[in-house]
Amino acid sequence: MDSRLLRTLxxxxxxxxxxxxxxxxxxxxxxxxxxxxxxxxxxxxRLFDRLPSGARLTEAGRRAVEHAREVLVAEQRLRDAVRGSTEVEGDVRIGAPESVCAYRLPQRIADVALRWPGITVHMSPVGTRAAIAGVRSGALDLALVLEEAVTAPGLKVNAIGVEPIELVTAPGVPVEERYFLLEEGCSYTDRFVRDLTATPNITRFGSIEAVRSCVMAGLGWSVLPRVAVAEQLDAGTLQRVRELPDSTLFLVTDPRRTPSAAVRTVADALA
Incomplete structure (x- = not known):
């Protein structure tokens, strides 16, 4: 079978x-x-349903995807064994929160690309539930999640760092009139809302940029990773109300799958 067809799949x-x-x-x-x-x-x-919203995998397609990955990994191992090659190459799929994709991963991925140009990393911004499901199904090779703790039976979960979280607002904004937060499923904002003693006025967005822009415009308060607001705090366009509990950054992998050399290399770089 032509491996190009499997890669397209x-x-x-x-x-x-x-x-x-x-x-x-x-x-x-x-x-x-x-x-x-x-x-x-x-x-x-039939592997895909062609819908107005895009191509969606059928049940047969989902089974094909799972086995296609195994075929391509086996093909790469065969190629390396025959050539006696030590070159590391291949695709690596990572799911992570938007803040990690935007602020933490780019430099690590750039370092990997500089040393191993044959590795291609695909990043997808996803929440914890989708990230774990992606690793479990094989849609993702690696996942990074921000949580207090992670329960994922059958998967390997390693704590690799912490992400400081800040409650921020623009200077002069009245106290706690409105919150602009990321969508439900963002662990640190969901935790913040659970801990509130009153029912807040909340507007949710799917983008850190949108949330931060609303807060900088003086429309309310927000909860964001420090790395996403560090420049604005230094410039004085945002001010820290208080620090919130840190979120732990976990690396999630599936020990049932034999990772390619590319996946192992990227996992080591992240850890």
């Missing part, structure tokens, strides 16, 4: 978009469509 399963898949693989969209159809003919099953 995995990218389309992750992006859910023929256009995005074509861009990532440096193909024209018609080639992606042809490759998916060729794979469906070979396997004798």
């Amino acid at each position: 995995l990218v389309l399963a992750r992006t859910g978009s023929f256009t995005a898949t074509a861009a990532e693989l440096h193909l024209v969209q018609s080639t992606v469509t042809s490759q998916v159809k060729a794979l469906e003919r070979t396997l004798g099953a």
Whole structure:
């Protein structure tokens, strides 16, 4: 079986978009469509439902994705064994909170790319539940989650750091009139809301940038990682109300799967 078809399958399963898949693989969209159809003919099953919102895996597609990863990892091991190669290369899929994707991962990934240019890292901003589910299903090779504690039976969970959390507002904003917080599923904002003694007026966004902009405009208060507001605190456009309990950063992997050399390399770099 042509491994190019399997790679296209995995990218389309992750992006859910023929256009995005074509861009990532440096193909024209018609080639992606042809490759998916060729794979469906070979396997004798429909792998994707083509919907207005994008391509969605069928049940057969989900099973194909799981085994396709195993085939590609085995192919890479065979290639390395035959060549006697020590080169580390391949795709690594990481799920992490938006703040970690935006502020913590880029420099680590840049360091990896400089030393091992054959590694391609794909980052997806996801919450804890989706991150753990992604590792369990094989959709993600690695996950980083910010929590007080993580319970994930069958998975390996290692604490690798802490993320300081701040309650912030713009100078002169009245006390606790409105909160602008990240969407539910963000561990540190959910914990903050649980600890409030009164029912707050909350507006939620899916973007740290949107939350921070609202607070800087003087519209209310927010709870954000220190790394996301450090520049604004130094400039005085935001002020610290108080520090909140730190969140622990955990690295989650699946010990049932044999990681590729690329996955091991990136995991070591993160840890």
